[in-house]
Amino acid sequence: MPNSNIDMGDIHWLMDILQNIDTGLVVLDKDYNIQLWNGFMDSHSGISPQLAKGRNLFKLFPDIPEQWFRQKAEPVFQLRTRTFTIWEQRPHLFHFKNYRPITGRATSMYQNTAIIPLESIDRSINHICVIIYDVTDAALAQQELHHQQQEIAKLTCVDHHTGLMALSAWQHQSARELAQCHRAPTPSTIAIMDLTGVNQLDDASLACVFGIVSRALRHTDMATLLDPNHLAVMLPASADSDVRFFIERIRKSISRKIPTLSQQHLATGIAQANPDFSHLNDWLQAAQHAMQQARQQQAEWISVHSSAAE
Amino acid sequence: MTTQIPLVTLSDDQRDCYQELTNVAMGQAADRLARLLDHYVVLPIPRVNLIEISDLRMAIEGARDGDAISAVCQGFIGNGIAGEALLLFNDTSYTDLARLAQYPAKLTHQDQLEMLMDISSLLIGACIQGIGEQLEIHFNQGHPVILGQHCDLKDILNVSHQKWRRTLAIEIHYTMEAVNVNCDLLLLFTEDSVQRLNKKIDYLLD
Numbered sequence: 001m002p003n004s005n006i007d008m009g010d011i012h013w014l015m016d017i018l019q020n021i022d023t024g025l026v027v028l029d030k031d032y033n034i035q036l037w038n039g040f041m042d043s044h045s046g047i048s049p050q051l052a053k054g055r056n057l058f059k060l061f062p063d064i065p066e067q068w069f070r071q072k073a074e075p076v077f078q079l080r081t082r083t084f085t086i087w088e089q090r091p092h093l094f095h096f097k098n099y100r101p102i103t104g105r106a107t108s109m110y111q112n113t114a115i116i117p118l119e120s121i122d123r124s125i126n127h128i129c130v131i132i133y134d135v136t137d138a139a140l141a142q143q144e145l146h147h148q149q150q151e152i153a154k155l156t157c158v159d160h161h162t163g164l165m166a167l168s169a170w171q172h173q174s175a176r177e178l179a180q181c182h183r184a185p186t187p188s189t190i191a192i193m194d195l196t197g198v199n200q201l202d203d204a205s206l207a208c209v210f211g212i213v214s215r216a217l218r219h220t221d222m223a224t225l226l227d228p229n230h231l232a233v234m235l236p237a238s239a240d241s242d243v244r245f246f247i248e249r250i251r252k253s254i255s256r257k258i259p260t261l262s263q264q265h266l267a268t269g270i271a272q273a274n275p276d277f278s279h280l281n282d283w284l285q286a287a288q289h290a291m292q293q294a295r296q297q298q299a300e301w302i303s304v305h306s307s308a309a310e
Numbered sequence: 311m312t313t314q315i316p317l318v319t320l321s322d323d324q325r326d327c328y329q330e331l332t333n334v335a336m337g338q339a340a341d342r343l344a345r346l347l348d349h350y351v352v353l354p355i356p357r358v359n360l361i362e363i364s365d366l367r368m369a370i371e372g373a374r375d376g377d378a379i380s381a382v383c384q385g386f387i388g389n390g391i392a393g394e395a396l397l398l399f400n401d402t403s404y405t406d407l408a409r410l411a412q413y414p415a416k417l418t419h420q421d422q423l424e425m426l427m428d429i430s431s432l433l434i435g436a437c438i439q440g441i442g443e444q445l446e447i448h449f450n451q452g453h454p455v456i457l458g459q460h461c462d463l464k465d466i467l468n469v470s471h472q473k474w475r476r477t478l479a480i481e482i483h484y485t486m487e488a489v490n491v492n493c494d495l496l497l498l499f500t501e502d503s504v505q506r507l508n509k510k511i512d513y514l515l516d
Contacts, residue, residue, distance in 0.1 A: 068424075075432060079342045081439070083431040084384075084454050089423055112453050133453070183402070184416075 024132030110139035170224035197265020271305035335440025381457035388449035393499035
């Protein structure tokens with residue numbers, strides 16, 4: 001093009017491109033009123049550019065969280081920086097149908113957005129452009145992959161002999177929980193149960209105990225076999241008093257299923273994580289110590305580690 | 311194609327020039343961050359180095375410092391110059407940053423993600439645009455990608471794809487006064503981009 005000035009003919013085909021490009025383009029002014037609304041937005045929202053023009057974004061789309069969107073858009077006006085949102089943050093900005101309504105697996109479109117500053121002739125930023133990309137296929141593939149990875153991780157951390165968590169995985173998770181407790185004190189608790197009595201019975205009884213424990217666990221709780229005679233349970237976000245209740249319940253179920261096993265064979269020590277435990281071993285030792293006490297005291301067969309005694 | 315490109319080199323003058331460019335750009339970035347959080351951001355001295363792929367892993371391991379990190383990367387390209395910005399964010403920084411950015415005290419996973427995206431948009435965007443402006447390059451930015459939280463970076467830096475041998479890395483370590491917030495911004499350019507960049511730099515130096 002010898003002449004770099006854009007004439008009317010060029011504007012005509014530029015507008016054609018804006019209308020037909022398969023990406024959403026929305027121009028907003030400082031009050032979040034819509035100034036431009038391209039064909040993509042028109043087709044997917046069912047709102048024509050004539051209707052959209054001049055309307056306030058948040059009034060036209062009440063499901064867009066205003067505070068959240070302002071938080072992303074204000075820096076663009078004020079700092080002239082581009083900001084981005086990705087579908088992991090929020091699956092979509094505009095609730096549109098999936099482009100493949102028949103064979104697609106998702107009902108709505110996943111979107112990434114970029115918000116860019118638009119400079120006026122006087123170099124001030126009075127408008128921003130929101131660009132909306134359809135990333136449904138990528139998002140679904142990513143989610144599927146993540147799901148598969150989790151399944152594989154789950155398979156590798158189960159001890160197939162007991163059906164409980166493998167010891168190494170349990171130690172890893174518990175150590176992470178302790179690290180979390182150092183940062184923000186959440187009352188996570190470990191309970192250790194003495195299985196010596198059960199081991200004197202047959203393998204079926206042992207399997208029965210593992211089954212009862214597995215079923216009693218909440219989604220986030222984790223149980224493992226520390227050694228053949230000791231079962232350990234880690235309960236995130238549970239205070240020792242709650243865990244005491246949990247253990248009582250398990251012991252009742254066990255003695256109902258295996259009447260030959262009196263409660264005294266299931267001495268249990270409970271220790272709540274506290275910042276004095278620098279290592280997972282400290283935490284385990286506290287629980288083990290409490291278990292020894294329970295065995296000696298024999299009154300209730302449950303003992304709770306108290307941090308004041310340390 | 312890689313064998314035809316001679317190994318990247320960097321003279322002392324060029325290194326100084328890169329450092330100066332980055333200083334200006336990250337000053338802008340720090341200013342924006344400071345305005346967003348209303349808190350003083352310590353201005354670091356950027357480190358400009360030619361690194362081998364094995365060094366990159368070490369640089370990242372160093373940044374981790376034993377703690378778990380969250381990482382965001384964002385590709386950029388303009389005028390035939392391409393690279394990636396990598397923001398490594400120490401997980402221990404979340405609590406203090408949440409307070410400054412006025413997020414709820416008890417952060418959900420979602421809040422952490424939002425915060426990570428806000429900070430990375432700001433720092434990466436400002437740095438790249440700042441460098442681009444000085445060199446008169448308009449950089450296009452791809453969408454940021456979350457590399458993961460508590461992630462293992464060896465999967466990302468796949469050494470088996472020997473796509474490059476040695477390249478230019480600009481390392482910026484941001485910290486904030488009196489609060490525990492620290493993050494590392496790494497700008498990495500592709501091998502062939504460095505040749506072009508060096509030409510631009512030489513032009514500035516003349």
